[in-house]
Amino acid sequence: MFLPAPPIYPVAGIREIEARVMPGAKPSLMERAGRAAAEDAVRLIIDRPGPILVACGPGNNGGDGFVLARHFRQAGREVLAAFADDPARLPPDAAKALADFRASGGEPVSSLPSAPADGWALVVDALFGIGLGRPLTGRHAEWIAALSHLPAPRLALDMPSGLDADTGRVLGTAFRATNTTTFIALKPGLLTLDGPDHAGDVSVQRLDVDAAGWLEPLGHAVRPSLFSTLLAPRLRNTHKGDYGDAGILGGDAGMCGAALLAARAALWLGAGRVYAGLLDPHAPPVDVARPELMLRPAAALPGHLSALAVGPGLGQSGAAAALLREAIARDVPLVLDADALNLLAADPALQRALAGRAAPTLITPHPAEAGRLLGRDTAAVQADRVAAALELAARYRAHAVLKGCGSIVACTDGHWYINGSGHPGMASAGMGDVLTGLITALLAQGWPADRALIAAVHLHGAAGDRLAREGIGPVGLSASELVDTARGVFNGWMVEANRSGNGG
Numbered sequence: 001m002f003l004p005a006p007p008i009y010p011v012a013g014i015r016e017i018e019a020r021v022m023p024g025a026k027p028s029l030m031e032r033a034g035r036a037a038a039e040d041a042v043r044l045i046i047d048r049p050g051p052i053l054v055a056c057g058p059g060n061n062g063g064d065g066f067v068l069a070r071h072f073r074q075a076g077r078e079v080l081a082a083f084a085d086d087p088a089r090l091p092p093d094a095a096k097a098l099a100d101f102r103a104s105g106g107e108p109v110s111s112l113p114s115a116p117a118d119g120w121a122l123v124v125d126a127l128f129g130i131g132l133g134r135p136l137t138g139r140h141a142e143w144i145a146a147l148s149h150l151p152a153p154r155l156a157l158d159m160p161s162g163l164d165a166d167t168g169r170v171l172g173t174a175f176r177a178t179n180t181t182t183f184i185a186l187k188p189g190l191l192t193l194d195g196p197d198h199a200g201d202v203s204v205q206r207l208d209v210d211a212a213g214w215l216e217p218l219g220h221a222v223r224p225s226l227f228s229t230l231l232a233p234r235l236r237n238t239h240k241g242d243y244g245d246a247g248i249l250g251g252d253a254g255m256c257g258a259a260l261l262a263a264r265a266a267l268w269l270g271a272g273r274v275y276a277g278l279l280d281p282h283a284p285p286v287d288v289a290r291p292e293l294m295l296r297p298a299a300a301l302p303g304h305l306s307a308l309a310v311g312p313g314l315g316q317s318g319a320a321a322a323l324l325r326e327a328i329a330r331d332v333p334l335v336l337d338a339d340a341l342n343l344l345a346a347d348p349a350l351q352r353a354l355a356g357r358a359a360p361t362l363i364t365p366h367p368a369e370a371g372r373l374l375g376r377d378t379a380a381v382q383a384d385r386v387a388a389a390l391e392l393a394a395r396y397r398a399h400a401v402l403k404g405c406g407s408i409v410a411c412t413d414g415h416w417y418i419n420g421s422g423h424p425g426m427a428s429a430g431m432g433d434v435l436t437g438l439i440t441a442l443l444a445q446g447w448p449a450d451r452a453l454i455a456a457v458h459l460h461g462a463a464g465d466r467l468a469r470e471g472i473g474p475v476g477l478s479a480s481e482l483v484d485t486a487r488g489v490f491n492g493w494m495v496e497a498n499r500s501g502n503g504g
C-alpha cells in the first residue's frame with residue numbers, strides 16, 4: 001500500500017490552522033505537543049540510561065519543552081531543563097507549562113549544564129520553532145552550537161532552532177538534530193535546502209488536528225500514491241506504438257553523451273520508440289551499447305512525436321536556438337532542460353512563444369538555471385525555493401522542478417510538491433539528463449504532464465537511494481547506473497500498485 005502524500009504548510013498556514021483549533025481546546029495544543037514529543041523521545045532512549053537535557057526558549061516552543069520535561073519527571077526520569085530567557089515574557093501557554101514543570105518538582109537552570117560522565121541520554125531542542133524571526137545570535141547561538149555537538153540522540157521540537165520553517169535556510173546558526181518531532185503538519189523548511197541536514201528523521205505528530213480539513217493544502221511531500229493510479233498494468237494486446245515516440249534533442253560536439261543518457265533513460269522507462277536528434281555533425285550513427293535507440297541528425301527528428309525533450313548537451317549555438325524555436329512551436333508535450341533553459345532565459349521572443357503553447361511544457365532547472373530564468377542570482381532562488389519554483393511555473397506556464405536538496409515540483413495550478421528521495425551522490429554529471437529522459441518516457445506513454453514530472457523526480461531519487469543501499473553510491477554513483485535501477489524501481493511500484501489495487 002502506498003501511503004498518502006502528507007500535506008505541507010508554510011508558517012502562515014500552520015498559524016491559520018492553530019487559530020481555528022485553539023479556543024478552549026482540551027488538552028491544549030501545547031500539552032498535546034509536549035506529550036507527543038515525549039512519546040517520540042521514549043523511542044530514542046530505549047536502552048539509554050542517564051539524564052535528559054531540554055533547552056527551552058522564550059516562546060511557545062520553549063513551552064513544549066517544559067511539557068516534555070514534566071512528563072519525563074513524572075515518569076521518574078532525571079531531566080534538566082535549561083532556560084535563560086525572561087520568564088515574565090513567556091506567552092501564557094508557555095508560562096503555564098513552566099509553572100506545571102515547577103509544580104512537578106522541576107526547576108530550570110539558567111546556563112547549559114556540562115554533560116554527565118556517561119553523557120546525556122537525550123538532548124532536546126525546544127529553543128525556537130516556527131516563531132523564529134531573525135538570525136540567532138549571542139547566547140542562543142552559543143547554546144545551539146554546543147548542543148549540536150553533543151554525542152547523544154538530539155531531538156528538535158517542531159523545527160531545529162535556527163532553521164527557517166518556510167525556506168529551510170539557516171538563520172545565523174541552526175541545531176543539528178538526529179530527529180525532529182514536528183507538530184500538526186510538515187513545514188517546507190524541514191524538507192528542502194538545509195532542512196534535511198538539520199532535521200534528521202522527521203516524525204509528524206498531528207495532535208488530533210485535521211489540518212487538511214481546516215485548510216486545503218497546496219503543498220505535499222511526494223509519495224507514489226500521487227501517481228499510483230497511473231501505474232496500471234499494460235494490456236497484453238498492445239504494440240510499441242501504444243507507448244509513444246519519445247524524442248531527445250541535444251548532443252552537440254563533446255556532449256553527445258548527455259543526449260544518449262536521456263535517450264537511454266527514456267527507453268529503459270518504457271517509451272515505445274526513442275529518437276535522439278544530435279547536433280554534433282560527427283555524432284555516432286548508432287549507440288552500440290543500446291542499438292535500440294534511433295540516432296538522427298538534430299534536424300531530422302520525426303514529425304510525429306508523443307513527447308520531446310530539448311536540452312541535454314544542446315549547447316547555445318545559433319543552430320541550437322533555431323531547433324529550440326521549432327520545438328516550442330510543435331504541438332507536443334515538451335521538456336526543456338540545461339542549455340534549452342539558458343537559451344530561453346536570454347530570449348524574450350522564445351519566452352513569448354512558450355507562453356503561447358497549448359501542449360504542456362515542463363522545465364527542469366537547477367538553481368543557477370532558475371536564477372537566469374527569473375533574472376536573479378542563485379542565492380536569491382535558494383533563499384525561497386518553493387516561491388521560486390511557483391514563480392517559474394506561473395511565469396513560463398510550465399510545470400517546473402527546481403532541482404537540488406529537496407527538489408520542488410511546482411505545477412501551473414499552484415500546487416507544489418517536495419521530493420525527499422535521493423542523496424548527495426546524485427550531484428554528478430549526467431544525472432539531470434537521466435531525469436529528463438525519465439520524464440519524457442512517461443509523457444510519451446501518455447501520463448498527464450504534472451504526474452509525469454512528480455513521478456520521474458521521485459523515481460530518479462528512489463533509484464539513487466536503492467543503489468546507495470547496495471553500496472553503489474553515494475560516492476561514485478554514475479548516471480548510467482541510475483538508468484537500469486530506475487527501471488527496476490518503477491516495475492516494483494507497478495507490482496505494488498496492482499497488488500494493493502491502487503493501479504488504474
Ligand SMILES: NC(=O)C1=CN([C@@H]2O[C@H](COP(=O)(O)OP(=O)(O)OC[C@H]3O[C@@H](n4cnc5c(N)ncnc54)[C@H](O)[C@@H]3O)[C@@H](O)[C@H]2O)[C@@H](O)CC1
Pocket residue numbers: 018022029030031033057058059060061062063064091127128129130131132133134135136137140157158159183
Ligand atoms: N501556538 C500554539 O498554540 C502552539 C504552538 N506550538 C509551539 O509553539 C511554537 C511557536 O511558538 P511561538 O510563536 O511562540 O514561537 P517560538 O517559540 O518559535 O519563538 C518565538 C519567540 O522567540 C523570539 N525570537 C524569534 N527569533 C529570535 C531570535 N533570532 N533570537 C531571539 N529571540 C527570537 C520571539 O520574539 C518570540 O519571543 C511552535 O513552533 C510549536 O513548537 C505547539 O505548542 C503547538 C501549539
Ligand SMILES: [K+]
Pocket residue numbers: 061125126127128129156157158159160161
Ligand atoms: K526547536
